[in-house]
Amino acid sequence: MKYFLLIACVSVAISSYSQSEFDQRLTAKFSEEQLQDYRQNHPAVLAYWNFYLENSYEIASNLPMEKLNGNDLPTIKLRNPDKFNIFESDLHPDGYSTKYFRIKGSNDVLILFSKSEIAERFNAHRKTL
Numbered sequence: 001m002k003y004f005l006l007i008a009c010v011s012v013a014i015s016s017y018s019q020s021e022f023d024q025r026l027t028a029k030f031s032e033e034q035l036q037d038y039r040q041n042h043p044a045v046l047a048y049w050n051f052y053l054e055n056s057y058e059i060a061s062n063l064p065m066e067k068l069n070g071n072d073l074p075t076i077k078l079r080n081p082d083k084f085n086i087f088e089s090d091l092h093p094d095g096y097s098t099k100y101f102r103i104k105g106s107n108d109v110l111i112l113f114s115k116s117e118i119a120e121r122f123n124a125h126r127k128t129l
Contacts, residue, residue, distance in 0.1 A: 021039055022035050022039060022046055022049075023050050025088075026049055026053065026087070028087035028088045029049075029087040052086070052122075053085070053087070055113075055122070056086050056093060056113055056118050057084075057091075057113065058113070059084070059103070059110055059111075060111055061107065062107055063107075073102040075102045075103075075104050076089075077103075077104045078110070081106075081108065091110075093114055093115045095114060095116060096114050096116050098112065098114050098117065099111075100112075
């Protein structure tokens with residue numbers, strides 16, 4: 001009986017761990033069920049979205065605003081740039097054009113890469129694995 005309980009507890013622990021093999025920030029865009037489906041049936045899709053979270057944008061400091069037409073940039077407000085979740089924003093990449101946004105209250109710029117550049121970066125990343 002003790003052996004059965006030990007096996008049951010270990011199984012539950014392993015199951016719980018394996019169900020959380022995705023970045024929790026993805027739940028801002030996808031349901032837990034979708035993420036579990038991706039994890040089990042479409043791991044490349046899940047790998048892409050995990051990559052997208054960190055690599056679809058860059059926050060750059062002290063860029064010369066003249067180069068970026070500083071006064072013409074749309075301004076966005078970020079509560080905490082260090083904990084920025086692209087899926088909690090209303091920002092969406094263009095197909096082939098990079099977008100620039102001045103971050104309100106700072107000299108920083110959020111650079112949102114194009115879909116094609118994100119895909120190129122993801123493919124290059126996969127080759128290094």
